Amino acid sequence: MPSRISDFQISESENTPGLYSLISINGFLPAVKPLKRLPDTYYQQWERILDDLPALLREKTIRHEVNKLEVLTTARLNTEREWQRAYMVLCFLAHGYIWGGHTPSEILPPAITVPFLQASDHLGLPPIATFAALNLFNFTSAGEDFTNLDDLKALHTFSGTEDESWFFAMSVVIEARGASIIPTMLQAIDAIKNHDYETVTRALDDMATCISQLTPLLDRMSEKCDPMVFYHQFRPYLAGTKNMAAAGLPNGVFYDEGNGVGEWRHLRGGSNGQSSLIQFYDLVLGVDHASANKHGTRKGSSAPAKTAPGELSFYEEVSLVRLYMPGPHQEFLRRVSQMDKIKDFVHSAPASPAQQRLRQSYQDATKALGDFRQAHMQMVTRYVIVPSRKPAPSLSSEVNLATASLQSDKSAAKDLTGTGGTDLIPFLRAARDDTYGAGLAVASQDVSAIKR
Numbered sequence: 001m002p003s004r005i006s007d008f009q010i011s012e013s014e015n016t017p018g019l020y021s022l023i024s025i026n027g028f029l030p031a032v033k034p035l036k037r038l039p040d041t042y043y044q045q046w047e048r049i050l051d052d053l054p055a056l057l058r059e060k061t062i063r064h065e066v067n068k069l070e071v072l073t074t075a076r077l078n079t080e081r082e083w084q085r086a087y088m089v090l091c092f093l094a095h096g097y098i099w100g101g102h103t104p105s106e107i108l109p110p111a112i113t114v115p116f117l118q119a120s121d122h123l124g125l126p127p128i129a130t131f132a133a134l135n136l137f138n139f140t141s142a143g144e145d146f147t148n149l150d151d152l153k154a155l156h157t158f159s160g161t162e163d164e165s166w167f168f169a170m171s172v173v174i175e176a177r178g179a180s181i182i183p184t185m186l187q188a189i190d191a192i193k194n195h196d197y198e199t200v201t202r203a204l205d206d207m208a209t210c211i212s213q214l215t216p217l218l219d220r221m222s223e224k225c226d227p228m229v230f231y232h233q234f235r236p237y238l239a240g241t242k243n244m245a246a247a248g249l250p251n252g253v254f255y256d257e258g259n260g261v262g263e264w265r266h267l268r269g270g271s272n273g274q275s276s277l278i279q280f281y282d283l284v285l286g287v288d289h290a291s292a293n294k295h296g297t298r299k300g301s302s303a304p305a306k307t308a309p310g311e312l313s314f315y316e317e318v319s320l321v322r323l324y325m326p327g328p329h330q331e332f333l334r335r336v337s338q339m340d341k342i343k344d345f346v347h348s349a350p351a352s353p354a355q356q357r358l359r360q361s362y363q364d365a366t367k368a369l370g371d372f373r374q375a376h377m378q379m380v381t382r383y384v385i386v387p388s389r390k391p392a393p394s395l396s397s398e399v400n401l402a403t404a405s406l407q408s409d410k411s412a413a414k415d416l417t418g419t420g421g422t423d424l425i426p427f428l429r430a431a432r433d434d435t436y437g438a439g440l441a442v443a444s445q446d447v448s449a450i451k452r
């Protein structure tokens with residue numbers, strides 16, 4: 001399987017005018033490495049703070065430094081890469097400012113908010129640390145191929161640790177490796193209208209192989225990322241401003257734009273749940289996370305959809321997660337969601353050996369994605385649940401503002417929340433079960449066909 005999307009693969013797909021312009025040869029990652037610095041020295045004042053960020057956070061002097069910044073114009077940003085870099089720099093500065101004190105800051109100053117809101121607007125992203133800022137726009141690599149984890153590292157971190165760099169790099173390598181299957185699956189969708197079983201079956205087999213090669217990568221997280229460093233030293237800085245009352249942000253954060261203008265904003269924090277790749281996989285396989293919402297409780301699960309009055313449930317939130325992706329990626333997923341459905345094709349196929357093979361391949365692909373989610377859940381246990389039960393090392397007790405709020409009841413793992421603001425264990429379990437469930441629904445159809 002190629003590691004990048006090649007011209008050859010793209011030219012083969014017909015049903016997709018303009019679709020590939022919304023992504024790159026690396027899928028949802030940029031086509032080339034993100035900029036290491038904004039080329040215009042006008043932006044030096046931002047870059048200098050970012051250079052010193054871990055030390056400024058340790059010494060709790062970040063706010064002092066940011067308060068000295070002028071409100072810079074974004075008019076001197078010339079290319080998409082520059083806009084992406086500006087957005088990423090401002091995300092780090094904003095989260096450092098909010099969480100880098102003895103108590104969180106309820107106000108973001110105009111020197112951050114004014115350019116941050118403009119950069120967010122330009123990229124179709126919210127003004128908060130997103131997966132795009134932390135991962136897609138924040139890495140460097142030994143070469144132009146981003147599929148080797150050992151060649152990747154983050155450009156910037158909050159903690160200055162290799163652990164944090166490795167954590168961000170892991171998401172990059174998964175995006176890079178997982179992207180190769182995108183054209184194959186788009187061609188499979190094309191093939192549905194011709195009832196081309198062979199193409200769809202082969203694509204599903206390739207997808208199962210591709211995903212099953214991503215899963216062992218998750219095991220490599222522990223090579224360089226210590227769960228205690230993750231949980232105490234940098235996860236708190238990824239937290240958003242939504243559901244953060246316990247951490248001292250009952251109203252979210254006020255984005256002060258100067259001259260009496262501004263707005264309170266409640267936004268979710270950075271999470272790998274904002275990966276467009278995994279949402280693409282769900283879409284092409286027809287994994288429906290909304291089904292459970294109708295009943296409030298997942299079918300076959302005892303986990304209730306815990307929702308405060310007026311709040312959205314986990315399953316409704318899944319569709320909102322797209323708003324945390326870059327505009328073109330949102331559009332890409334929207335267009336894919338309108339295409340023919342592989343799942344419908346699998347379910348409607350008449351009984352024949354070709355259909356049997358198709359169904360088996362569909363089950364294998366959904367199982368591979370379910371297994372990925374299962375491995376991910378185990379990682380969440382190692383990196384969130386276990387450290388949450390251990391006492392915080394004294395070194396980190398000061399920075400742990402947001403962790404307090406990410407955990408509404410220290411004694412109950414089920415009540416832990418993710419940086420994205422979800423109640424994490426029921427959410428992840430439901431996401432996994434929905435995935436396995438899509439394949440099992442086909443298997444049960446086969447059984448009932450045999451019984452008939």
Ligand code: HEM
Pocket residue numbers: 167170171174221230271272273274275278373376379380383384417418419420421422424427428431432
């Ligand atoms: C130490 C490593 C990781 C931890 C502790 C972790 C933790 C979490 C948590 C707590 C959530 C709950 C939702 C939220 O808070 O937004 C989540 C969701 C998610 N994470 Fe991770 N994550 C890790 C690595 C990864 C990696 C490398 C990927 C690769 C793409 C990933 C993909 C996802 C996805 C797709 C979701 C949404 C739920 C789903 O679709 O199954 N995570 N993660």
